[in-house]
Amino acid sequence: MSVTVKIPTQLRSVTGGEAEAQIEEAGTVGEVLDGLYDRYDGLRDRIAEDGDLRRFVNVYVAGEDIRFLDGLETSVDDGDEVTILPAVAGG
């Protein structure tokens, strides 16, 4: 069981330049993010605040905004792609 996380350029300074990360043994988006936080120092503070995502962070599972799903409780399956993106583009 493994999920691929796509990391935006804005966060690559804390992932040592990595654009993707594989997270094993995670059943929900929240657990995927916890796996990332454990691996990369300083990542949590960038995108999370008080246990929730900051308001200008969007997370997608297979291209779908998790706010249309179950938020951080959204389940992830083997091979799913989780994308983190800033919410401040467009218009």
Next chain:
Amino acid sequence: MAAVQALKCKECGEIYPLEARFVCDTCFGPLEVEYDFSDLDAEGTRRRIQAGPQSIWRYADFLPFEQRPKTALDSGMTPLVRADRLADYLGLGEVWVKNDTANPTHSFKDRVVTVALAKAKELGYQVVACASTGNLANSVAAHAAAAGLDSYVFIPSNLEEQKILATGVYGTNLVAVKGNYDDVNRLCLELAGERDWAFVNVNMRPYYAEGSKTIAYEVAEQLGWELPDRMVVPVASGSLFTKIARGFDEWREVGLLEGEPPIFNGAQALGCSPVAEAWEQGRDFCKPQRPDTIAKSLAIGNPADGPYALDLAKRSGGSIDSVTDDEIRAGIKLLAHTTGVFTETAGGVTTAVLKKLADRGDIGPDERVVLVITGEGLKTLDAVRGTFEMTEIAASTDEFDAAFGLADAPVVSPPV
């Protein structure tokens, strides 16, 4: 010395240099251009504006450049039309229409694109791109062609045919993405991270958004250097709405305008109303929606500046309202019948919300109201198809008289 200073995070205040950057590294908040206007005196600034070109560049002191850029295709200085018949119909005292259909590609987007492309050129980019609901597509394709830059324009594949044709004609690389605007925007965000291109509403967004302030400057100048009492403005991402307010605030700060800032009313289509819904439910954040409305230029289900739009409506004493597709069609007709201005669906939304505010009694009898009409009706012809009747006759005076019941009328009316 130019007033432009830096980029600043709207959330945490972190400062960044003036480069192609739109997100705060620390907190992921949006970046905005920061100025220091303390060197500008009101009288000298006013004279410089009045002696400036008939385009947005007359306001260069308030735009993010050290020196006034030279651009191939300019924008702005659109008419501010006094709409007495519309005001009478709605029972209001004074209504003005800011007719931004009178831009080179017939929407307000020419303002933001003019600024974004000038900055892209200054930063050395060869390729420009955008995610668009249509008006921006037209504009980026045209301004890139005029500037001699390569362009890639990404649109939702279900866009109105008129907007597709009015983009492709300029020779851009036109990319129709299977999905809605929010899908297109997500794709462009990912591409912007990988390619060294200037995406006008992604990595150029802090500069791009500044262009919308020029609507406030023009309205104030056209009103004789006075503030309106109320602005009615369409809301898609919320950027235009909030930047118009910032424009008025900057001119009050410099002393070009005196008095209270206007009340701001935002207008959305019910079929894509994440900001209006948040307003109605008293939330300070937006829940994303899947758009389903004829107002495709406002069909952003995940608005980047939603929280700031809500904040502006609240602090100015305004609101964010939404209207149905039928009200939008009626709004287009009302504006056309009373002002001679033919607007696209977004302007139908704005006009319908003005009517809603008037019917609700929100607008005082002495208020000076400005309605911001952002796009041209020829871009969304389907919205008016079948909304009126046409009489077909043979080329015969008898048939004409019969069709209009004029057979007994005098042939020539005497002058009154």
